[in-house]
Amino acid sequence: MNKNVLAEYPLLKEKKITRYSVAVSGIVQGVGFRPFIYSLAKNNSLRGFVLNNSGGVKIEVEGERKNIKKFLGQIKTSSPPLAVIEKIDYQELFPAGYRSFHIRKSKKEKKKFLPISPDISICPDCLKELFDPNNRRYRYPFINCTNCGPRFTIIEDIPYDRSRTTMKVFPMCRQCESEYQDPLNRRFHAQPNACSACGPQVSLWDWQQKKIMVADPIKEVARHLQKGHIVAIKGLGGFHLACDATSSKTVATLRNRKYREDKPFALMALNVKMIKEFCEMDEDEENLLLSQRRPIVILKKKNRSLLAADEIAPHNNCLGFMLPYTPLHYLLLKETPPLVMTSGNISEEPIVYSNEQAFARLKGLADYFLIHNRDIRMRTDDSVTRVFQRKEFFIRRSRGYAPQPIKVNTFFDEPILALGGQLKNTFCLAQKNQAIISHHIGDLENLSALTSFEEGIEHFLKLFHTYPRILACDLHPEYISTKFAQEYIRKLGEGTQLIPVQHHHAHIASLMIEQGIEDTLIGVSFDGAGLGSDGNIWGGEFLIANFSSFSRAAHLKEIPLPGGEQAIKEPWRMALSYLRASYGKDSYPPIHKWLKRIDPHKLSLVNTLIEKKMNSPLTSSMGRLFDAVASIIGLRDEVNYEGQAAIELEMLASKQEKGNYPFKVFPRGEELIIDPCPIIRAVIDDLNKDKTRDIIAARFHNSVSSIILKICQLLREKRGLNKVALSGGVFQNMYLLERAFPLLKAAGFKTYTHQYVPANDGGISLGQAIIAHYRKK
Numbered sequence: 165m166n167k168n169v170l171a172e173y174p175l176l177k178e179k180k181i182t183r184y185s186v187a188v189s190g191i192v193q194g195v196g197f198r199p200f201i202y203s204l205a206k207n208n209s210l211r212g213f214v215l216n217n218s219g220g221v222k223i224e225v226e227g228e229r230k231n232i233k234k235f236l237g238q239i240k241t242s243s244p245p246l247a248v249i250e251k252i253d254y255q256e257l258f259p260a261g262y263r264s265f266h267i268r269k270s271k272k273e274k275k276k277f278l279p280i281s282p283d284i285s286i287c288p289d290c291l292k293e294l295f296d297p298n299n300r301r302y303r304y305p306f307i308n309c310t311n312c313g314p315r316f317t318i319i320e321d322i323p324y325d326r327s328r329t330t331m332k333v334f335p336m337c338r339q340c341e342s343e344y345q346d347p348l349n350r351r352f353h354a355q356p357n358a359c360s361a362c363g364p365q366v367s368l369w370d371w372q373q374k375k376i377m378v379a380d381p382i383k384e385v386a387r388h389l390q391k392g393h394i395v396a397i398k399g400l401g402g403f404h405l406a407c408d409a410t411s412s413k414t415v416a417t418l419r420n421r422k423y424r425e426d427k428p429f430a431l432m433a434l435n436v437k438m439i440k441e442f443c444e445m446d447e448d449e450e451n452l453l454l455s456q457r458r459p460i461v462i463l464k465k466k467n468r469s470l471l472a473a474d475e476i477a478p479h480n481n482c483l484g485f486m487l488p489y490t491p492l493h494y495l496l497l498k499e500t501p502p503l504v505m506t507s508g509n510i511s512e513e514p515i516v517y518s519n520e521q522a523f524a525r526l527k528g529l530a531d532y533f534l535i536h537n538r539d540i541r542m543r544t545d546d547s548v549t550r551v552f553q554r555k556e557f558f559i560r561r562s563r564g565y566a567p568q569p570i571k572v573n574t575f576f577d578e579p580i581l582a583l584g585g586q587l588k589n590t591f592c593l594a595q596k597n598q599a600i601i602s603h604h605i606g607d608l609e610n611l612s613a614l615t616s617f618e619e620g621i622e623h624f625l626k627l628f629h630t631y632p633r634i635l636a637c638d639l640h641p642e643y644i645s646t647k648f649a650q651e652y653i654r655k656l657g658e659g660t661q662l663i664p665v666q667h668h669h670a671h672i673a674s675l676m677i678e679q680g681i682e683d684t685l686i687g688v689s690f691d692g693a694g695l696g697s698d699g700n701i702w703g704g705e706f707l708i709a710n711f712s713s714f715s716r717a718a719h720l721k722e723i724p725l726p727g728g729e730q731a732i733k734e735p736w737r738m739a740l741s742y743l744r745a746s747y748g749k750d751s752y753p754p755i756h757k758w759l760k761r762i763d764p765h766k767l768s769l770v771n772t773l774i775e776k777k778m779n780s781p782l783t784s785s786m787g788r789l790f791d792a793v794a795s796i797i798g799l800r801d802e803v804n805y806e807g808q809a810a811i812e813l814e815m816l817a818s819k820q821e822k823g824n825y826p827f828k829v830f831p832r833g834e835e836l837i838i839d840p841c842p843i844i845r846a847v848i849d850d851l852n853k854d855k856t857r858d859i860i861a862a863r864f865h866n867s868v869s870s871i872i873l874k875i876c877q878l879l880r881e882k883r884g885l886n887k888v889a890l891s892g893g894v895f896q897n898m899y900l901l902e903r904a905f906p907l908l909k910a911a912g913f914k915t916y917t918h919q920y921v922p923a924n925d926g927g928i929s930l931g932q933a934i935i936a937h938y939r940k941k
Contacts, residue, residue, distance in 0.1 A: 183212070183257045184232055188239065189220035190250035191279045191568065193324040194355060196310030197221055198267050200244050202347040208235045211262035216270040216323040218629065220278055226262045246281055246311060246456075248568065250597070267347055270323040277595050277628055278322050279569050280315065283400050283544065285458040285489035287312035289350065294491050300339070305382065305492035306364050306538065310354045312456070316567055316603075317401045317540050318356060322627065326355045330539040337362035356538075364538035366492065371531055373523050382492065385534045386499030394418050396508050396522055396530035400490055401544030401563050401603075402515035403508025403522050405529060410501050412472040418504065419475065421529045424511045425804040428477035430460045430484045430546060432493065433502040439485045442469045442502070448551045457564030458489035462550035476504060479812045484548060489564075492536075507545055514606055514616040517543035542623055543616065544603045552901060558922040559896060560588070562604035567624070569598040570920055573680050574934060581621070581632035582932035583645040585667065585694075585925040587806065589613075591621055591645075592929035593630055594937065599677070600628065601921060601930055607806075608644035617648070632656065636936035638928075639664045640695040663936040667694025667928065668705045669714045671891040674931030676711065678920040684710040685887035686717070686879050688872055690894035691924070692732065692787030692807070701725060703785025703892075704838070706875050708883060712938040717883075718829075718836035718875045720789065721745075724780035726773045735791035735809045736762055736801040737770050742792040744774060746841040746848075757851060758796055786868070786894050789840055793864050796847055797857045807893065813861050814899045821862035824870050829878070836878060843867050862899075869903040873911060880913070889916045893924040 188197070193216050201214040201223055210227040225232055236254065243249055286294070290307045293299040301307045308314070321328040336344060340359055343351040351357045358364060368381035378384045385395050392414045394407045405422065407414045409431055419425060433439045436450055443463035445453075453461050465473055465483045477483055486505070488494045497503070507515045508526055516522050517540040522533060544566065548559040572594075580594040589605040602624060605617050624630070635656075637649035646664070653662045671694075672687030687707040696702035696716075704720030723745050731737040739758065749771070759767070773780050787810060794800045794809035799816065803809050825846035828839040843864065850860050876888050888908055895901055901917065908915040921927035 183226040186223040187253040191248040192221045195246035196244040199347045199352040205265040213268045215268040309350045366536045369533040393531040395532045396526045397534045402517040404505045415472045415475040427805040429504045429506045432505040434497040459547040459549045460484040460486045566603040578633040580634045582636040582929040584929035586643040588926040592933045594933040636932035665932045670928040670931030672709045674927040675889045675891045677934045687889045689892045690786035691892035701783035720784040721839045722782035724774045725783040726770045726780045735795040738788045738792040739795035746844040817861040818858040824866035872904045873907045887914045895923045
């Protein structure tokens, strides 16, 4: 707020009656803000009007000076729960002689930047009405009000009015229209407002696109689910594939049809009490589940469970649960046991969100289709999160959060479009004091993902009336997002600038900006891969970083990545590379157990790649070190999804084991080089001593924690820096984070982790935006 509305106003002079023009910006449309202002003005005996415009909400109030002062203060302190006020501007005017206070029709203006509310879970009032037999919306699956329901997924343009949403094709009946026009009704100007007489409807179809005529499609779907069928269900931001989570056979069938061998499925249960039967849960995790954003929350699973837990999340100690967030979900879950609710897509493709797409793309996956006729304007996956240090810790930030801006201390004087990375892609629009990160796009590895990426960008630019002057992208020239940036900058023409940003610098900057840090600090950036400024593949990095620049202070010793990307899919290749580095190319006797498991022909081929330096770029990746250890101990030689070997290594680690392995640190010029080969040799020694894998996995994790502490201490001695930022996909590993964080804290470091954006590549677009802002200067 650029003026303190609670302080004395210099323009409030002696005359008793005056008029004020007030402009409120932030998330103030579609959240019940105008009826709130209407009631506030009436309660303070003020006259005038309120309206939505392309910049937020405009208010004019006329009345006694003391009442206006009270009114201005209450705007900030008593606003609706979903409103996020960024700024209140006001100006005193001569009285206009208003006779009453009313709500005017929205006014569309050009080139205004207005934040938009994310989609919100059904509120308690609507939920109560949903199951009230005496309510006219009893069991209506699209019940909503100004405090809940779809927002981002149905909006086409601003100002946020029904005519600019996908609800425009549903004229309201007399009763709904009456609610919509009544400022004292909680459905006043609730744009998705509808009932069974005038609104969207659900219908049930079979896999041959034949409509099934039943009185209650939702109850019929519940019966099919309990018989072991798989149903495609259209939700808020796209389709889910649903099945009975207590049936091992049905879950296995879904895996086979979806070509998703091991990656965990998300679950939905009716209430917290039911989830507690299957998972451990603390107060913070329960509050996160119950929040209006309704993310998938990662929880530790209990040993005994009626769920098909091994099929739902193979080789994993956790389950991802969410509560129902739409009326349709509640109606369905009232009739069923917990359900698998996984994204409606073939693995690695974007979520399907139209009825036509569902019948075309999900045919063969689903036995039945529960669809509805309310169009989804922008597909949006479920968000995935967990709790660390009593704070939210994102894995994926999407439905319920996007496109709410990230609060930043920086003023972006020129609009910036940052295009993110290749995997877990998001993009970011930065303008003025707002940084808006997109919904989850996913891995840009096929045409449908690229199409989703391009559609998302065009929609955001239109929605937020932004014309970017600066594009930011990853340094890697082969990333789809980078190629898009290079092509897009040509379309934008003269006066625009393209700024490539180093991947790990972007990771650290994303954490710095979300935490409001402006100092130079030690950035520990651990992940699978990112192109370094020297042309090698980085990923085990200690940077001295601020927003404008960074230097590489320390990193893992580079070793060959045999076969390039193939080594990511086959961790045994990294195991061989590390074993050669640790023992020499011909010193195989100590590792005979591992050798016997690998095809000799493949071993020979990969040895040749390494020796001849063919398709074997050098890498310092911490993610690849995790892969190597997972393969060496016989846990995972090939992966079926990104990060699988490291995740299973984390799941295996004994929480009681305190031991660790040695490592070496040596200088190379201005950099410190961390040699993990002593760790590899110690792992082999433990295997030959028949140490169990859970002990070895724990000792390895403890060793990585020790590396983090040791290098940070050396850099503090050398550079005098005491702040440490932990970012990158490896820091989604809770076993590692729960050990490294307290070690650093005990050593006196001020340590930061993510809270508002993911530590993985889903957060780097924010880092790219802030770095581009500083570098363009």
